[in-house]
Amino acid sequence: MADMRSEFPVATTPAPGVMGVDWEERVNFSRMRDYRLARVREALNQTDLGAVLVFDTANIRYLTATHIGYWAFNKTERWGLLTRTGEPWIWDFGSAARVHRTQCTWLIPEHSRGGNTGLAGSITPSVGLVAGAVAQIKEVLEAEGVLGMPIGVDMAETEMFLELTRAGIEVRNGQQVMMEAREIKNQDEIMLLTQAAAMVDGIYQDIYEALKPGVRESDIVAMAHKRLFEMGSEQVEAINAISGERANPHPHVFSDRLLRPGDSAYFDIIHSFNGYRTCYYRTFAVGRATQAQRDAYKQCREWLDAAIEMVKPGVTTDQIARVWPEAPEFGFPNEMEAFGLQFGHGVGVAVHERPVISRLNSLVEPLELKENMFFALETYCPAADGRSAARIEEMVVCTKDGPKVVTLFPAEELVIANAY
Numbered sequence: 135m136a137d138m139r140s141e142f143p144v145a146t147t148p149a150p151g152v153m154g155v156d157w158e159e160r161v162n163f164s165r166m167r168d169y170r171l172a173r174v175r176e177a178l179n180q181t182d183l184g185a186v187l188v189f190d191t192a193n194i195r196y197l198t199a200t201h202i203g204y205w206a207f208n209k210t211e212r213w214g215l216l217t218r219t220g221e222p223w224i225w226d227f228g229s230a231a232r233v234h235r236t237q238c239t240w241l242i243p244e245h246s247r248g249g250n251t252g253l254a255g256s257i258t259p260s261v262g263l264v265a266g267a268v269a270q271i272k273e274v275l276e277a278e279g280v281l282g283m284p285i286g287v288d289m290a291e292t293e294m295f296l297e298l299t300r301a302g303i304e305v306r307n308g309q310q311v312m313m314e315a316r317e318i319k320n321q322d323e324i325m326l327l328t329q330a331a332a333m334v335d336g337i338y339q340d341i342y343e344a345l346k347p348g349v350r351e352s353d354i355v356a357m358a359h360k361r362l363f364e365m366g367s368e369q370v371e372a373i374n375a376i377s378g379e380r381a382n383p384h385p386h387v388f389s390d391r392l393l394r395p396g397d398s399a400y401f402d403i404i405h406s407f408n409g410y411r412t413c414y415y416r417t418f419a420v421g422r423a424t425q426a427q428r429d430a431y432k433q434c435r436e437w438l439d440a441a442i443e444m445v446k447p448g449v450t451t452d453q454i455a456r457v458w459p460e461a462p463e464f465g466f467p468n469e470m471e472a473f474g475l476q477f478g479h480g481v482g483v484a485v486h487e488r489p490v491i492s493r494l495n496s497l498v499e500p501l502e503l504k505e506n507m508f509f510a511l512e513t514y515c516p517a518a519d520g521r522s523a524a525r526i527e528e529m530v531v532c533t534k535d536g537p538k539v540v541t542l543f544p545a546e547e548l549v550i551a552n553a554y
Contacts, residue, residue, distance in 0.1 A: 141546075142442055145531050145538035147324050149332035152366030152407070161408070166322035167199045167240055171222065173315040178218055184283025185217040185275060186308045189290045192484040193312045195409050198224045198241065200234055204369045204406075209254055210291050215271060220278040225249025225267065251294060259293050268297045275303070286311050317480060317488040319508045323410060324531060327481065327508055330407035331529055331540045333365045334414045337403055338543040345420050345551035347395050351375035351388045358403060367405045371485060374402035377420070381523040382516045383465075384475065395421045395554070398430075398517070400525040404485050411485045413510045414541050415527035419550045426519040431548040434515035434524035437476065441491075441511045445503065445530055445537035451491045452500035454478060458513065460493065465516055469494040475514035480507065481529060507532040524548070 150160045174197055178186055188194055189210045195201055197214045206212060206227060215223040223245045224234060234246035247270070252263045259265075275281040286308025287295070298305050319327070337358050344354060355373045362370050375388035377399035393399060400417040417434075419427055440457040458476035466472035469492070478491030489501045489509060512527035526545050531538045 141439070142528075142530075142537055142539050143535075144542060145324075145328060145540045147321075147328040147531070147538075147540065149325070149329040152329065161322045161325050163199075163322070164240070166320060169320045169322070170196050170199075170315070171216075173318070174216055174312070175218070177311045177314040178216065178286075180314070181286070181311060182284065183218070183286045183306060183308070183311065184280030185215055185278075185285045186311050187271065187285055187287045187290075188214045188308065188312060189294075190288045190309070190312070190484075192409075192482075193288050193309075194224070196312065196316060196483050198222045198238075200224050200226065200230075200238060200241075201409065202227060202230045208289075210289070210294070211249070211251060211253060213249060213251075213267075213290075215274060217275065217278040217280045219280060220274070221245060223247070223274060225270070251291060254291065255293070259297075264291075264293050264297045267294070268301050268303075271298075272301055272303065288312055313488050316482050316484075318504060318506050319482060319531075320506070323482065324506065324508060326408050326410040327412075327529070328540045330367075330405065330410050330412045331414060331542070333362060333367060333407060334403045334405070334412050334541070335543050336365065337361055338401075338416050341401060341416075342418065342549065342551050345393060345399060345418055347393055347420065349393050350390050351377055351393070351399075352390045354401065355388050358401075362403075362405050367407055368409075369406040371404040371406065371411065372402070373404070374400075374415075376400050376525075379521040381525075382521055384514060384523065384525065386474075393420050396424065398423075398427050398522040398524065400523070402525075402527070409483050411481055411483070412529065412541075413479070413481055413485050413512070413527060414529060415512055415525045416543055416545055417524045417526060417548065419548055421550070421552055421554045423548055423550055424517075424519065424522070426517040427522045427524070428548055430515045430517035430522060431524040431526075434513050434526050435546065437513040437515070438511060438526050438528065441478065441513070442528060442530060442537050442539070445511075445532050447503055447505045447532060447534060449503045450500035451478070451489050451496040451503070454491050454511075455493045455496040458493065464514070475512075477513075478509055478511045480509045482508065503532050505532060505534050 284304035461472035480487030
């Protein structure tokens with residue numbers, strides 16, 4: 135495999151390893167928790183809301199730095215609350231509340247309570263769990279002097295919204311408060327994101343070596359899961375593995391298809407390290423490549439490089455979106471059906487944060503890039519053979535000096551695995 139480093143500067147942020155040590159300055163989790171809470175306070179204080187109530191797992195972690203495993207992911211069985219006058223509250227699943235009181239020393243012990251809203255309707259509302267949860271929330275709002283002000287809620291079951299309204303609490307959109315808070319990363323968040331990317335660098339080396347005829351897409355997915363957990367990943371959210379005739383159009387899901395000689399194959403690895411995620415595509419050819427595949431890859435890379443080159447503070451997202459082709463130029467009737475193919479999105483405690491960059495939304499409401507935004511840029515190009523395609527993605531930090539790339543597995547030219 136030739137050395138094909140990007141022409142863009144790589145991030146100088148270290149990826150020091152998955153352990154904390156006493157002999158090297160690595161992630162300062164206390165500093166990161168303080169930073170995140172301050173960001174939420176700042177975003178909340180810019181509104182007329184009295185509090186933000188969060189059920190989204192990523193928002194709960196960002197606000198409270200609590201985590202009980204991804205089995206609880208977005209079941210709306212956990213929730214956090216921050217008023218404009220108080221400290222964070224967390225209502226958690228059963229015994230987790232007691233664990234937080236002993237292990238999460240940054241929380242006020244009394245602010246960690248057990249909570250239950252009915253297991254997504256499995257326990258009927260008539261039992262009174264939702265009403266009890268709202269009564270506790272209302273009690274906190276009153277004690278902290280914000281009862282009577284509207285509150286922002288990010289996501290919840292319908293019954294929760296109904297019960298808040300019945301309790302006389304005005305509900306507004308709280309997700310925008312959290313998105314505002316999460317869009318600028320501090321040095322610790324960027325280090326965690328870089329470490330997560332470094333782990334995927336290694337996975338792509340494994341994939342490069344494993345791509346042979348007779349191997350299934352699902353075999354690659356299984357191998358990548360195993361290796362990521364060995365390297366310290368806490369969750370593998372998704373691995374796309376797409377090959378051969380499945381590549382065009384993009385199906386967004388892996389199968390049990392066997393790789394064959396001459397296939398194009400592309401992969402996306404989304405995993406979480408200490409809560410911070412990756413979204414990281416690479417495309418390979420299996421054994422050999424056709425001219426059509428090489429041409430598609432070259433075009434895909436050009437579209438991606440044109441977008442990366444634009445990245446610097448002050449640039450607006452519509453300017454980046456305009457360097458990409460319109461949907462009909464690569465075979466789609468409109469921008470809705472082409473969404474996610476020529477695409478940019480923030481990456482942090484969730485895989486999709488601000489800024490979101492595409493022709494679907496950015497031409498309507500541009501967002502200005504700011505220093506220490508961290509996001510992925512990804513492009514897609516179908517090949518002239520009607521079956522192959524190229525898909526490439528880089529994660530970048532927006533710095534005062536321009537873009538810094540943190541995804542380092544070679545991608546400047548089409549990589550041929552196990553060439554014949």
